Amino acid sequence: MTLPAKTAVVTGAGTGIGKAVALGLLHKGxxxxxxxxxxxxxxxxxxxxxxxxxxxxxxxxxxxxAAAVSELFAKxxxxxxxxxxxxxxxxxxxxxxxxxxxSYEQWKNVVDINLTGSxxxxxxxxxxxxxxxxxxxxxxxxxxxxxxxxxxxxxxxTATKHAITGLTKCTSLDGRKYDIACGQIDIGNAHTELAARxxxxxxQANGTVAVEPLMDVEHVxxxxxxxxxxxxxxxxxxxTVMATKMPFVGRG
Numbered sequence: 001m002t003l004p005a006k007t008a009v010v011t012g013a014g015t016g017i018g019k020a021v022a023l024g025l026l027h028k029g030x031x032x033x034x035x036x037x038x039x040x041x042x043x044x045x046x047x048x049x050x051x052x053x054x055x056x057x058x059x060x061x062x063x064x065x066a067a068a069v070s071e072l073f074a075k076x077x078x079x080x081x082x083x084x085x086x087x088x089x090x091x092x093x094x095x096x097x098x099x100x101x102x103s104y105e106q107w108k109n110v111v112d113i114n115l116t117g118s119x120x121x122x123x124x125x126x127x128x129x130x131x132x133x134x135x136x137x138x139x140x141x142x143x144x145x146x147x148x149x150x151x152x153x154x155x156x157x158t159a160t161k162h163a164i165t166g167l168t169k170c171t172s173l174d175g176r177k178y179d180i181a182c183g184q185i186d187i188g189n190a191h192t193e194l195a196a197r198x199x200x201x202x203x204q205a206n207g208t209v210a211v212e213p214l215m216d217v218e219h220v221x222x223x224x225x226x227x228x229x230x231x232x233x234x235x236x237x238x239x240t241v242m243a244t245k246m247p248f249v250g251r252g
Contacts, residue, residue, distance in 0.1 A: 005029055005030060005031050005055065006029070006030050006031070006084040006085065007030060007031045007032070007033075007076070007080040007081075007082060007083055007084050007085070008025050008030045008031070008032045008033070008083075008084060008085035008086070008087065008228075009032070009033045009035060009072070009073070009076060009083060009085070009086045009087070009121070009125065010022040010025065010032060010033070010034060010035065010087045010089060011035045011036070011061070011063050011086075011087065011088055011089050011090035011117070011121060012035070012036055012089040012090035012091060013032075013034035013035055013036050013042060013045060013089070014034070014036035014037075014038060014040075014041025014042045014044070014045060015036075015041055015192070015193060015194075016190075016192035016193055016194055016195075016217065017089055017142065017187065017190055017192060017217060017220050017221075018036070018087070018089040018090070019041070019045050020217045020218060020220060020221040021087055021089065021220070021221045021224045021225075022034055022045055022049075022056075023045065023048060023049055023052075023221070024218075024221035024222070024224070024225050025085075025225070025228070026049045026052035026053065026055055026056060027049070027052050028225060029055075030055065030084075030085070031055040031056075031057070031080050032055060032056050032057070033056075033057045033059050033072065033075070033076050033079075033080070034046070034056055034057065034058050034059060035059045035060075035061040035063065035072055035090070036060065036061065036090070037060065037061070037062055038060065039058065039060045042058045042059075042060065043058060046058065057075070057076070057079055057080075059072050059075060059076075063090045063113060063117030063118075063120060063121055064112035064113045064116055064117045064120075066120055069117070069120040069121055069124055070124060072121075072124070073121075073124035073125065073127075073128055076128070077128055081132075082128070082132045082137075083125055083128045083129060083132070083137055084137050084138065085137060085138050085139075085140070085228050086121060086122065086125040086137070086138075086139045086140070087140050087142070087224060088117075088118040088121055088122065088139065088140070088141045088142060088164075089142045090113055090114075090117055090118075091113060091114045091142065091144075091157075091160075092109065092110055092113050092114065092157075093110065093154070093156070093157045094106040094107065094109070094110050094154075094155075094156045094157065096151075096152070096153040096154065096203070097153055098153060099153070099155050102155065102156065106156065107155075107156050110156035110157055110160055111156065111159075111160055114157065114160035114161070114164070115160040115163050115164065115167070118141060118164060118167060119167060122139055122141075122167065122171055122182075125137065125139055126139075126171070126174075126175065126178075126180060129175075129178060129179075129180050130178040130180065134179075135178055135179050136178060136179025136180055136181075136232050137179075137180055137181075137232075138180070138181045138182070138183075138227075138228060138230075138232065138235075139171055139175075139180065139181070139182040139183075140182070140183055140184070140185060140224060140227055140228065141164050141167065141168045141171075141182070141183070141184045141185070142164075142184075142185060142187065143161055143164045143165055143168065143184040143185065143186040143187075143238075144157075144161045144164075144186055144187055144188075145186055145187065145188035145189075145240070145242060145246075145248055146158045146161040146162075147161040147162055147164060147165050147184070147186050148186065148240075148248075149248065151202070151203070151205075152203045152204070152205060153203070164184065165184060168182055168183065168184040168237075168238075172235065172237065179232050180232075181230070181232050181234075181235040182235070183227055183235050183236045183237050183238065183239065184237070184238050184239070185220070185223060185224060185227065185238075185239050185240075185241065186238065186239070186240045186241075186242075187220050187240075187241055187242065188240070188241070188242030188243060188246050188248055189212055189213060189214050189215060189242060189243040189246045190214070190215055190216075190217045190219070190220045190243075191214040191215060191216055191217055192217055195214060196214075198211070198212040198214060199211060199212075199214060204247065210247070212243070212246050212247065213243040213244070213245045213246050214243055215241075215242070215243040215244075219241055220241055223239060223241045226239075227239060
C-alpha cells in the first residue's frame with residue numbers, strides 16, 4: 001500500500017523563514033498549504049518550487065482573525081484530507097522605540113499576530129489532528145532567540161516570543177493523549193529580508209551599535225525538516241539554531 005504524501009501548513013510562508021521552510025517541505029514531497037496575508041509572495045513561492053509547486057495550496061490568511069484561520073484549516077481538510085504538520089511562523093515586530101512611546105495599537109498588532117495567531121492555528125490543527133485517522137500530527141512553533149533574551153526596545157516581540165514557549169509546553173502536554181507532538185525552534189540571525197539590517201549594525205544592550213553575523217536561512221529550513229522527520233513517539237522539544245558568532249551566548 002502506498003502511503004499518502006504528508007501534509008503541512010506553513011504560516012508566514014511568503015517570505016523569509018516561512019518561505020524557506022515551505023520550499024524545503026515541498027521538495028521533500030509534502031503537500032503544503034502556504035498561508036500569508038499577501039497572495040503575490042505566496043504565488044512566487046509556488047513558482048520557485050518548480051514541479052514541487054504542484055503540491056502547494058495558496059491560502060491568503062490573516063492568522064490574527066479567528067474566522068480566517070477556521071477557513072484555512074477547513075480548506076486544508078477539504079483539499080488534503082488530513083494534516084501532519086503545522087509550522088507556526090507568522091510574526092511581526094513593532095517600531096524600536098522606548099517602551100513608554102509604544103501605542104496600544106502597535107502592542108496589540110504584535111500580540112494578535114505572533115501570539116493569538118499561533119494559538120488560533122494551534123487550536124484548529126489540534127482539532128483536526130485529534131479526530132483524523134490515523135490520529136496525531138506535529139506542531140512546530142517559531143520561538144526565536146527572543147524567547148530567551150530581548151533586544152533593546154522590543155517589548156511586544158519579546159513578550160510574545162516568551163509566551164510562545166508557554167504555548168509550546170502546554171500544547172506538548174495536552175497533545176500527548178492524541179499523539180500530537182509539539183516543539184519549538186529558536187532562531188538567531190538567519191539571513192532574511194528582515195534580518196539583513198544586522199549586517200549594517202544594530203543596537204546592542206550596552207548602547208553601542210554593532211554588526212552581527214548572519215547564517216544562511218537554509219540552515220533553519222533543514223532544522224525544521226529534521227524536527228518534522230521524527231516519528232510521533234519522539235519529539236525535539238526545543239532546538240536553537242543561530243549564527244555561531246552572534247552576541248547571544250555570554251555577555252555580549
